[in-house]
Amino acid sequence: MKESCEMAGNKNFDAVVGSTVFDSAGDKVGKVEQIYIADDSGQPRWVSVKTGLFGTSKSLVPLAGAKHSLDRLDVAVSKDAIKDAPHLDSDNGTSEAEETTLLEHYGLTTGNSGWTQYGKHTPEPASAGDTAERGATGTESLVRSEERLNVGTQREEAGRARLRKYVVSEEQSVTVPVSHEEVQVVREPITDATAVDSSIGEADAEVTLHADRVVATKETVPVERVGLAVNEVHGEQTVSDTVRKERIDTDGVATTDHDAKRGRK
Template identity: 45%
Template structure:
């Protein structure tokens, strides 16, 4: 159980679930009005801590510099959204809703409070009072703390799309001109001369004979060969652009009221100031 003396170690420190997953950072601790014991802690969750979830603290354990609670991270993040009023209190209806969400029996919690001799753990209309990280005024202090909010802007990296390479085959018609040759038969007649007379007179005088000539031609032959022509790859290029982020922050102003004083002429002086 977390004591009041350990609150400073809890606030603005990490909060983990029972399996070691970080839920967020502790922002506020709520106390029971009557018992004065810590009852709830709010945890900043979501991107840049934009959400604040309530989680019971009485079963939490302080481990080194962080708080461990017996609830899963997703359970805490999905807890009912509760708005705390200006007085920093939970209504009975709001606390009842939180108890029911976390599986804590309302009547049992009330009986346990009675067994400790202090009424109102689960039966008062104002269940808890906030202990904030800034703006709390200690009792007996004659100074007032002025606080203001600061805006912290970060970036998140997210996927915006996917690009892929896909290779497929297409067929296209290619036309090329190539020369081809062929042979044709030509009949030649030559007169008998002294040079060919002997060849012409050889053999028998009258006979039948045949002479055959083989005719040739060329035809185009098509062959294909696969050759590499280029390599293609995907790469990413990071570019930096300027974006303006606007938000609202709250500041506390302190106004002073001075008592009226009587001057020498019998009139009164006084004034107010702001900081």
């Protein structure tokens, strides 16, 4: 396929010529010297870039996926791919064989190598805030956008639970059995006088009495272990918010009922 480097009559191209080319990693490549336009589609396909020491070499760089702003042209290929590309010897365009070789080197085809930002029917650059875009088929189009409500969850502290141990006093009564000894006088008649001392005089008889005394002591014993267990409780919560969406109306265009229904989405 033969390509020409026509640039006259399209001031969009004039803005690109002389721009500094940066590769996909943001590295500087060189200056745009010429733009090569495909004869069949009218879309810009290549730019020739001065590279090497003092700009003595020239390489063809694909415009597919490129972005141009002011005097900067960002391309979608690497600097190494540009450096290793087949060398361009002629300023009169490329032959079909050269075209094929270049496309294969950059992994492109004639169908996806054009720069759709500029072409035969490309309008003047849109003013700030204008969302008009050029469709892939060459028709004019608008991008309709809308906001979507994205809802997720975020774990945060909702409160604290703690255990606190303190001391209280209470009365406790325990009944225990006790006993004591008492004395009673027991009298029994003596039937054999010779068996006992019958002398008269003073004498004492004594017994020791015993009684239980209640003794109370205290001891500390563990009776229970108390801990905190955290349980996950699942539920649902509805979140509502206002989202915006764009609508597109047509003016001066005949629409069918089907198109009208689609436009109301």
